[in-house]
Amino acid sequence: MNRRFDSTKLPSREQVWSWQRRVDEYGPRLTGNAAHRQMIDELEVELKQMGLQTYRDRHHFTKWEAKQWRLSVLAEGDREEEVPVSFYYPYSGSTPAEGITGELVYCGKGPGRFRDAAGKIAVVEVSSPRLPSALFCKRRASDPVHERIPRILSNSVISSVLRGPKLEQAAAAGVLGIICIWRDLSEANARAQYLPFTTGPQQCPALWVGKEAGSRLKQLAKQGARARLLLEADSEERAESDTLYAVLPGRNEQETVIINTHTDGPNACEENGAVGLLAMAGYFSSLPLAERGRSMVFVFVTGHFQIPQFGIHGQATTRWLHDHPELWDGKEGHARAVAGLTLEHLGCLEWKDHQEGGKVAYRATGRLEMELVYTGNPMMDELYREALEGRTKVRSITLRPKSTIYFGEGQPLYMAGIPTVSLIPAPDYLCATGEAGGLDKLDAEFMYEQIMTFVKLALAVDATPVERLGKTQAPAKGMIGLLVKE
Missing domain, CATH: 3.40.630.10 (Zn peptidases)
Structure with a gap:
């Protein structure tokens, strides 16, 4: 050397x-x-x-730059109960200043099925695929010599790309907005994840929530509850x-x-x-x-x-x-x-x-x-x-x-x-x-x-x-x- x-x-x-x-x-x-x-x-x-x-x-x-984002569930008497949001979905789209209001509908696991979600707010679960590391690379050497790549890989970046909702399909189906649920991350791990970053400007505003809020939203969707989704963003061509x-x-x-x-x-x-x-x-x-x-x-x-x-x-x-x-x-x-x-x-x-x-x-x-x-x-x-x-x-x-x-x-x-x-x-x-x-x-x-x-x-x-x-x-x-x- x-x-x-x-x-x-x-x-x-x-x-x-x-x-x-x-x-x-x-x-x-x-x-x-x-x-x-x-x-x-x-x-x-x-x-x-x-x-x-x-x-x-x-x-x-x-x-595209997000300015403010919020999610709330509509209760009786026009009362709104705020739902914790992990973060916004980058470049997903934007809403008016008052947000969008619609019925929640559960659309399954990502990428989601949107045939029944026209005019509604879709709820989609995003799981973390457990993929063999052998799919991605072949080890040459290690230092220290005992180090090995984990046999199974699970990563939020890969999850958002492979299991996240297809926003263009949702927009084509007339979906108002999407709530994405991090199924397999802790609340702290899911917080403020700027993901995915591999998509260009879309036309379906979306937010991320943790699994605790997500579990509740799934139940509310089954009851036909309504929600307000706010994602204000500036767009500059x-x-x-x-x-x-x-x-x-x-x-x-x-x-x-x-x-x-x-x-x-x-x-x-x-x-x-x-x-x-x-x-x-x-x-x-x-x-x-x-x-x-x-x-x-x-x-x-x-x-x-x-x-x-x-x-x-x-x-x-x-x-x-x-x-x-x-x-x-x-x-x-x-x-x-x-x-x-x-x-x-x-x-x-x-x-x-x-x-x-x-x-x-x-x-x-x-x-x-x-x-x-x-x-x-x-x-x-x-x-x-x-x-x-x-x-x-x-x-x-x-x-x-x-x-x-x-x-x-x-x-x-x-x-x-x-x-x-x-x-x-x-x-x-x-x-x-x-x-x-x-x-x-x-x-x-x-x-x-x-x-x-x-x-x-x-x-x-x-x-x-x-x-x-x-x-x-x-x-x-x-x-x-x-x-x-x-």
Whole structure:
């Protein structure tokens, strides 16, 4: 392994954590909102102060922002009893300021049956499918060696995509609105989950509730009770959001290493990959040109939380690849990307639902969240595992993709044939807004060591001849051809 790593050139732990605290202070950075724009602006300032040339791609999209949401059951004498709401369904639609009123009708488990729900408010249960992990990936290696991927996977992001209601079908059936019930999550785990984020603007306003409220609503639906659903939202056509990128020249400008993440996200960990990219940019920009073999391209894409409007048949980075072939495809005098490194969800601690005294409690397990790391071929896997040397906090499993399934923004690089290493942990609170996904669920030292690993990895990649870095390994054969975006 390349031994040139100099810890004195990496921004300090204090500096990295101050950047992370700033990410938390912005609040939810939903695609194109004020907080998201501010983050991108400040990232650019940091990069320029490091001496990097920055560039922006401006994109236009339809932006949807929820303003207020509420659910109540109508009782005798026009009395209304408020029902606790876990959160709103992003980009689902909006109601008038007074909300919509209608009879509740139970439409089964998601995606729901809406034939009897015209002019009514549908109630749909969303279960958490228990899927064999073998469907999604093949394990390459682990550190510590005893770590294994759970045999069965269950995740709220996947649940919302696979088992959530089909809003376009509901709207076509004349449904006024939908109440989605989290069947298998504790109330605390379900709170403020910004899910799903894989659908574009819809025309059927929907809210999420926990299983306790959901159980009551199911009973009320059987009794023909009426409810009022409020989801006020602003919609702006041709809203703007920027992808930011910077090129750090190396001696060989015809070969590039792409280092990417996204900038939009609802909490402190989703997405804090930009902190890792800043630290890496700080390290490599401090090196003289003579010590940088290949050019590095740092890409901070927008649109991960509105993939249907930004991506091209895949994650948001597909748009950037489409727009900038000169930096990666190796054709007609273009530079060739010899590797792609993706950082997402840094420093995460593990939180899980647990049965305690007949009730389900959502709490920290005392463990690090599992570092799921896609490695695009055996050589990239070897370089990553060597870069783990010296870690005091590590719980890393490297994965070979199966079929077309590759979670996160490393997927477009892999599908473009670029050898990849992509860090993509998936904590239960990944998409929870506010305090449900705050700094209390991150470990500063763990985060710093993850960044240090990727600096070492980038150094090793830079020192490895292109023929040894190899090509993207064909995906392992999977049992399904499902592409889940995250």
